[in-house]
Amino acid sequence: TALLKTPSTQDAQVAGIGTTKTGYVIRFKNQTSAEMARNNTEWLTELGNDTRLVKPRFGVAVHHIPTFGLDLENRKTEAIEKIANENDLTDHGFRIEDIAWLKKRDKELGTFASMGIWFDSLEAAEWMLNNGLLIDQRHGTPIAMLENNLRILQLNTMKSKAGMEALINDHQSQKLDVLLIQEPSITAYRTHVNHSAWRLYQPTVESDLVRFRSLIYVNRKLSTSSHRQVRCNHPDLTAVKIWTADSQILIFSVYIP
Numbered sequence: 249t250a251l252l253k254t255p256s257t258q259d260a261q262v263a264g265i266g267t268t269k270t271g272y273v274i275r276f277k278n279q280t281s282a283e284m285a286r287n288n289t290e291w292l293t294e295l296g297n298d299t300r301l302v303k304p305r306f307g308v309a310v311h312h313i314p315t316f317g318l319d320l321e322n323r324k325t326e327a328i329e330k331i332a333n334e335n336d337l338t339d340h341g342f343r344i345e346d347i348a349w350l351k352k353r354d355k356e357l358g359t360f361a362s363m364g365i366w367f368d369s370l371e372a373a374e375w376m377l378n379n380g381l382l383i384d385q386r387h388g389t390p391i392a393m394l395e396n397n398l399r400i401l402q403l404n405t406m407k408s409k410a411g412m413e414a415l416i417n418d419h420q421s422q423k424l425d426v427l428l429i430q431e432p433s434i435t436a437y438r439t440h441v442n443h444s445a446w447r448l449y450q451p452t453v454e455s456d457l458v459r460f461r462s463l464i465y466v467n468r469k470l471s472t473s474s475h476r477q478v479r480c481n482h483p484d485l486t487a488v489k490i491w492t493a494d495s496q497i498l499i500f501s502v503y504i505p
Contacts, residue, residue, distance in 0.1 A: 261281045275413070306373035345368050404503075413441055416443045448465055
């Protein structure tokens with residue numbers, strides 16, 4: 249209704265709407281409709297409650313960055329402007345959404361540190377990967393969080409079939425690597441939502457008397473040789489192990505009552 253009431257989005261075609269604990273999941277019939285709603289946000293005011301559109305961010309990690317003069321705790325905006333100006337990002341139409349030191353909170357910041365930089369577009373992140381980062385005349389080589397880090401979404405769907413179908417069919421979601429789902433919807437045949445783009449893992453406990461309240465979906469773009477399920481004898485726990493070029497990662501989807 250909000251989309252129809254707004255002139256700039258009244259032609260957007262919605263395929264389904266679901267709800268989560270934090271908001272709505274809207275699935276559009278085509279990419280044109282999705283971009284129409286994303287680029288014209290006036291319709292959000294019709295929903296009230298200061299509703300905001302959550303946009304995807306694209307990150308890179310840059311190691312051995314000099315920390316002098318970069319006060320991210322108190323002067324983050326200035327630090328973002330400094331990086332943008334020294335690398336001519338504005339001239340290319342790129343925007344930094346956020347930056348952060350990649351360290352544990354209780355660890356002191358040294359002379360050099362690793363920094364995470366999140367952009368508002370895939371093109372900006374790829375440009376940074378190809379051209380490097382310049383800070384105080386020092387050149388850093390970014391590493392793609394998109395390729396070397398898993399893109400994971402965790403969501404409690406609250407047994408909403410519409411919400412689950414909207415999520416798993418969304419084109420943006422299919423750019424992720426892993427979905428960690430709690431309280432999934434279930435059919436009368438005790439099956440879960442499937443999709444050709446995703447490989448479904450459910451709890452390994454062997455019982456028809458309990459409802460599985462955790463699932464893991466792994467994008468089929470990841471080779472089957474790079475991951476396998478780990479047995480966990482509990483209906484609220486699903487686990488997979490994923491191998492990268494230099495490490496092994498154990499991932500859990502856990503429902504906590």
